Amino acid sequence: MEIQDLIRLIAEELGVDxxxxxxxxxxxxxxxxxxxxxxxxxxxxxxxxxxxLDVSRLATCKSVADLxxxxxxxxxxx
Amino acid sequence: MAGAYIKAVRxxxxxxxxxxxxxxxxxxxxxxxxxxxxxxIEKRYVAEEGEFSTDxxxxxxxxxxxxxxxxPSKIDALLVCTQTPETxxxxxxxxxxxxxxxxxEIFALDYxxxxxxxxxxxxxxxxxxxSGQAKQVLLVTADTYSKIIDPExxxxxxIFGDAGSATWIAGVEGDADGIxxxxxxxxxxxxxxxxxxxxxxxxxxxxxxxxxxxxxEIFNFTLGVVPRSVKESLxxxxxxxxxxxxxxxxxxxxxxxxxxxxxxxxxEEKFLVAMRNTGNTVSTSIPMALxxxxxxxxLRSGMRILLAGFGVGLSWAACVVRWL
Numbered sequence: 001m002e003i004q005d006l007i008r009l010i011a012e013e014l015g016v017d018x019x020x021x022x023x024x025x026x027x028x029x030x031x032x033x034x035x036x037x038x039x040x041x042x043x044x045x046x047x048x049x050x051x052x053l054d055v056s057r058l059a060t061c062k063s064v065a066d067l068x069x070x071x072x073x074x075x076x077x078x
Numbered sequence: 079m080a081g082a083y084i085k086a087v088r089x090x091x092x093x094x095x096x097x098x099x100x101x102x103x104x105x106x107x108x109x110x111x112x113x114x115x116x117x118x119i120e121k122r123y124v125a126e127e128g129e130f131s132t133d134x135x136x137x138x139x140x141x142x143x144x145x146x147x148x149x150p151s152k153i154d155a156l157l158v159c160t161q162t163p164e165t166x167x168x169x170x171x172x173x174x175x176x177x178x179x180x181x182x183e184i185f186a187l188d189y190x191x192x193x194x195x196x197x198x199x200x201x202x203x204x205x206x207x208x209s210g211q212a213k214q215v216l217l218v219t220a221d222t223y224s225k226i227i228d229p230e231x232x233x234x235x236x237i238f239g240d241a242g243s244a245t246w247i248a249g250v251e252g253d254a255d256g257i258x259x260x261x262x263x264x265x266x267x268x269x270x271x272x273x274x275x276x277x278x279x280x281x282x283x284x285x286x287x288x289x290x291x292x293x294x295e296i297f298n299f300t301l302g303v304v305p306r307s308v309k310e311s312l313x314x315x316x317x318x319x320x321x322x323x324x325x326x327x328x329x330x331x332x333x334x335x336x337x338x339x340x341x342x343x344x345x346e347e348k349f350l351v352a353m354r355n356t357g358n359t360v361s362t363s364i365p366m367a368l369x370x371x372x373x374x375x376x377l378r379s380g381m382r383i384l385l386a387g388f389g390v391g392l393s394w395a396a397c398v399v400r401w402l
Contacts, residue, residue, distance in 0.1 A: 035233050035293050036116040042297055043337040052301055055294040 080249025082204035083256030118332020122239030122357025134242030193389030239357030
């Protein structure tokens with residue numbers, strides 16, 4: 001999974017154009033970002049990439065790039 | 079040997095309606111359409127100020143007595159699942175024995191479980207019947223989460239509804255597969271993900287003590303345990319997904335249910351989602367959904383129905399019911 005895949009997935013969940021989301025963007029600052037959109041994102045990541053994130057560390061992810069790091073860890077099985 | 083069967087189910091909702099439009103007015107920006115899209119819930123009901131789980135339980139039992147062939151004087155076991163009892167002592171089961179006029183020679187017990195509670199209750203009921211300790215079991219679920227919810231916490235206010243249910247379970251001679259394929263699970267390390275601090279340790283009305291839910295953790299938990307429990311329950315019975323006529327999972331959140339349905343590979347027409355007009359009613363969600371399915375004409379004699387409950391604890395359980 002590449003960062004552009006993650007950005008596309010977040011954009012779909014939030015209902016915004018993916019060109020508006022940069023890797024450095026702060027998650028909390030994204031339009032429509034709330035606890036329910038987090039669930040939607042977790043579901044999409046599970047459905048499309050069969051990955052389950054360590055959600056206890058979600059709160060430490062400030063940016064889209066941080067979130068990508070968490071996704072990569074889940075993918076590497078660590 | 080007598081096998082336990084569900085003979086009848088009834089549910090009761092309190093009268094105070096909480097619509098999405100009302101929530102939209104309370105929480106600006108939290109639109110009614112968004113709540114429906116994200117949860118699959120349009121409205122939920124909450125108990126009045128002086129109305130408690132005992133009242134919801136009693137009304138559900140009265141509906142069962144009025145509408146089914148059950149003879150209350152023959153009930154020899156009463157199981158009550160609640161996490162929000164009207165009082166700490168004595169149990170709701172003892173109070174119900176009296177208010178419902180049930181026999182004094184009854185096995186009566188409360189147990190504290192949430193969304194997995196109905197399946198655990200079916201296990202207790204069928205075990206009492208199989209061991210010959212009871213013949214007619216009344217399984218009651220009742221919760222008023224609205225009384226332990228922080229009214230400012232929209233993530234839980236929008237999800238949970240209050241309700242009660244009553245299920246009549248009885249032994250049928252010579253047939254043993256009425257309720258079977260039980261699978262259970264517990265993981266107390268996740269206790270804090272859905273918890274309420276109110277109790278002897280913490281007392282008062284502080285928001286600190288209110289129910290709190292870590293949605294992403296609960297969601298991740300369900301992704302792990304629910305598909306596995308379904309598979310294990312079927313495997314215990316030597317069945318495949320195709321042998322089940324209807325899947326009734328705890329009605330947690332319609333969005334989450336749809337994701338689980340796809341993940342497990344259950345066809346849409348065999349998957350029940352019945353929470354639009356009730357919300358997540360915790361231990362009552364499965365019996366409430368069963369009753370809804372019955373009212374919609376979806377339940378037929380001989381059908382195999384897989385039930386799975388999961389949530390607070392963390393606790394989960396699954397089983398397969400053969401509809402009479």
